[in-house]
Amino acid sequence: MTDSNETAQVESADELYDITIIGGGPVGLFGAFYAGLRQLKTKIIDSLPELGGQLNALYPEKYIFDMPGFPKILARDLANQMIEQGTRFSPAICLDEKVLQLVTEEDGTFTLTTNIATHRTKTVVIATGAGAFSPTKLANESLDTFEGNGVYYFVKDKAKFQDKHLLIIGGGDSALDWAMNLEEVAGSVTLIHRRDVFRAHEESVDWLLNRSQVNVRLWNELKEVRGEGRLEVATILHSKTKEEETLPVDAVLLNLGFKADIGPLREWGLELHGSKKVVVNHLMETSIEGVYAAGDIAHYDGKLDLIATGVGEICLAVNRVKIRIDPKAKLFPGHSSNLSL
Numbered sequence: 615m616t617d618s619n620e621t622a623q624v625e626s627a628d629e630l631y632d633i634t635i636i637g638g639g640p641v642g643l644f645g646a647f648y649a650g651l652r653q654l655k656t657k658i659i660d661s662l663p664e665l666g667g668q669l670n671a672l673y674p675e676k677y678i679f680d681m682p683g684f685p686k687i688l689a690r691d692l693a694n695q696m697i698e699q700g701t702r703f704s705p706a707i708c709l710d711e712k713v714l715q716l717v718t719e720e721d722g723t724f725t726l727t728t729n730i731a732t733h734r735t736k737t738v739v740i741a742t743g744a745g746a747f748s749p750t751k752l753a754n755e756s757l758d759t760f761e762g763n764g765v766y767y768f769v770k771d772k773a774k775f776q777d778k779h780l781l782i783i784g785g786g787d788s789a790l791d792w793a794m795n796l797e798e799v800a801g802s803v804t805l806i807h808r809r810d811v812f813r814a815h816e817e818s819v820d821w822l823l824n825r826s827q828v829n830v831r832l833w834n835e836l837k838e839v840r841g842e843g844r845l846e847v848a849t850i851l852h853s854k855t856k857e858e859e860t861l862p863v864d865a866v867l868l869n870l871g872f873k874a875d876i877g878p879l880r881e882w883g884l885e886l887h888g889s890k891k892v893v894v895n896h897l898m899e900t901s902i903e904g905v906y907a908a909g910d911i912a913h914y915d916g917k918l919d920l921i922a923t924g925v926g927e928i929c930l931a932v933n934r935v936k937i938r939i940d941p942k943a944k945l946f947p948g949h950s951s952n953l954s955l
């Protein structure tokens with residue numbers, strides 16, 4: 615979990631990139647590193663406001679035991695290391711952007727259309743994993759009114775919560791982590807959870823219930839938020855007693871998990887395996903020339919959905935991109951240990 619993406623760069627929409635990687639999960643990040651190493655003008659686009667893919671979105675607090683060189687590493691720590699490595703050569707990073715459309719132009723380049731911009735690129739590597747992640751939202755119209763202005767699904771800047779009366783909604787690792795992170799910054803933190811059992815690390819639950827100043831309300835749900843021009847109060851409802859309580863609240867942070875949507879990719883004209891995977895050959899080429907796929911989204915006979923295999927696949931894909939763009943270049947990138955970076 616990062617509270618801001620310091621490496622993000624603003625891209626010029628018309629610039630033609632050598633390679634655009636759709637997906638900033640572990641596989642896309644490793645691809646960005648290799649693309650930089652091969653001096654390709656690189657862009658990463660992800661639908662989430664932070665990099666890291668499933669590692670940060672789905673299981674930041676779980677240990678991973680099958681990473682070469684790491685006998686045991688927290689998913690979040692691996693994500694942070696991969697972000698550092700993936701941004702080493704300063705790729706353009708476009709976050710909070712979901713790629714909706716891929717069009718092959720007459721000159722063989724591609725235009726990618728997202729929910730907010732268009733991007734031009736000579737080649738595309740699809741590293742979209744399980745699909746575009748977006749935060750799970752509550753069906754509550756009062757929240758929509760204040761979204762981005764009092765109601766948040768991510769923390770990009772902790773300073774935004776300085777001295778605020780903060781209401782956190784959720785009972786998983788992410789909710790507890792942010793309660794822990796923001797307790798010292800916010801004026802007060804209340805956490806509501808609709809059950810009495812948390813889906814979080816034992817140590818975090820112990821801190822929350824026994825050692826923190828967080829006002830914890832179990833069996834509570836949000837009824838509504840209100841305010842004149844800015845968020846001022848939240849009404850919560852005890853699901854068993856049906857008692858309502860109105861709290862002074864300046865900010866609400868919802869941590870209710872993520873849902874993945876592979877949707878738009880099905881319309882791009884790619885050969886698919888079933889409804890959720892893109893078919894690639896042994897060079898990671900898809901059925902569209904100049905478009906490659908790697909990681910969980912890619913399918914071939916014998917495929918395994920693991921980080922170790924995905925990073926190998928994108929290494930192959932990016933080096934193919936290099937010789938596609940510069941036919942005089944060598945396919946083999948050389949050994950990184952020979953470089954002085």
Ligand SMILES: Cc1cc2nc3c(=O)[nH]c(=O)nc-3n(C[C@H](O)[C@H](O)[C@H](O)COP(=O)(O)OP(=O)(O)OC[C@H]3O[C@@H](n4cnc5c(N)ncnc54)[C@H](O)[C@@H]3O)c2cc1C
Pocket residue numbers: 636637638639640641642659660661662666667668669672673676677678679680711712713714741742743744745746747748875878908909910911919920921922924
């Ligand atoms: C609970 C759990 C535990 C796991 N444990 C392990 C383990 O121990 N070891 C292991 O090797 N693997 C493990 N995995 C699997 C591993 O996390 C995946 O193999 C890996 O994350 C795949 O990486 P990826 O980059 O291909 O995709 P992802 O991590 O899914 O990242 C894809 C990114 O692409 C973005 N995206 C998708 N579509 C679009 C779009 N249209 N526009 C813009 N962005 C888009 C998504 O938002 C996402 O950020 C685990 C998975 C889970 C769920």
